[in-house]
């Protein structure tokens with residue numbers, strides 16, 4: 312079968328190689344799936360560059376979420392964790408065997424029923440970005456209907472999910488994006504106000520849109536300058552959710568400033584909920600499935616590529632020039 316593999320760290324387009332390898336064998340707690348669709352995430356590029364918190368042994372295959380068809384369950388897998396062969400599921404691959412391959416291994420515990428309302432590419436993208444958005448907005452920031460939510464990189468993968476989830480929660484959503492095409496996408500996604508960070512003054516625009524109050528909840532997958540702007544336009548008792556550092560710059564918050572302005576800085580590492588509170592991850596999946604059935608959320612898939620396009624796609628996501636999710640369909 313064909314699989315993208317990384318033998319050394321570096322830029323994705325330089326170190327990802329499309330190779331012919333034998334089918335992987337599922338061990339206990341693992342399931343072999345045919346990959347129907349695998350969404351590209353920013354961490355795929357970080358994995359290639361050796362900058363992610365997980366460092367799989369070489370050679371590894373990137374691809375951290377997928378929609379697939381169950382082919383075989385590893386011997387010794389707990390009965391409750393064993394899905395029916397042939398079922399259409401979403402799951403997280405068992406690195407070093409990731410999702411950018413014709414077939415791969417996923418952890419049995421991560422398997423969930425793929426929502427019927429979504430096609431394969433959309434289902435693949437409903438997991439990490441939407442779970443992160445849901446836990447960030449509801450569990451960490453306790454967003455309330457009627458509040459104002461500011462989303463940085465609002466047309467990106469994680470950002471577009473937060474925009475839709477914010478609207479579904481009854482918030483007024485301000486989306487910050489880089490460039491005109493992304494501004495159009497953010498409007499399509501449902502942002503009430505769109506700010507182009509390349510053209511507009513973010514702080515002034517947020518203050519104007521909120522009558523000077525600022526945003527109640529700020530969802531930040533970017534860090535760097537986005538964080539610096541956030542603290543200048545966060546409302547009294549506002550909450551800044553630290554989601555990621557796509558800009559490459561990890562901010563150093565001034566705690567005196569948080570004290571003086573009465574705002575909270577909330578860290579979010581969604582993956583931890585899989586071990587700390589797996590029941591909450593499952594109930595979030597059920598809620599996301601229901602929201603998808605109602606049409607309240609629908610992953611924005613900007614590109615559907617064959618396996619050949621894998622390395623370029625990971626590179627472009629890292630370079631910040633994609634919108635929504637790019638999905639590989641082997």
Ligand SMILES: NC(=O)c1ccc[n+]([C@@H]2O[C@H](COP(=O)([O-])OP(=O)(O)OC[C@H]3O[C@@H](n4cnc5c(N)ncnc54)[C@H](OP(=O)(O)O)[C@@H]3O)[C@@H](O)[C@H]2O)c1
Pocket residue numbers: 351352353354439440443463464465466467468469470487488489490493508532533553554555556557558559579580581582628629630631632633634635
């Ligand atoms: N905390 C968690 O549990 C968790 C879970 C999943 C993902 N994440 C993190 O969330 C972030 C977003 O992931 P994603 O897959 O959804 O990626 P993405 O948002 O689709 O891509 C990153 C976006 O960041 C913006 N950006 C601003 N400055 C940038 C720069 N210097 N270089 C590149 N991009 C820049 C760009 O949008 P604009 O040009 O529109 O600003 C770009 O499209 C990543 O840092 C990822 O690691 C965290």
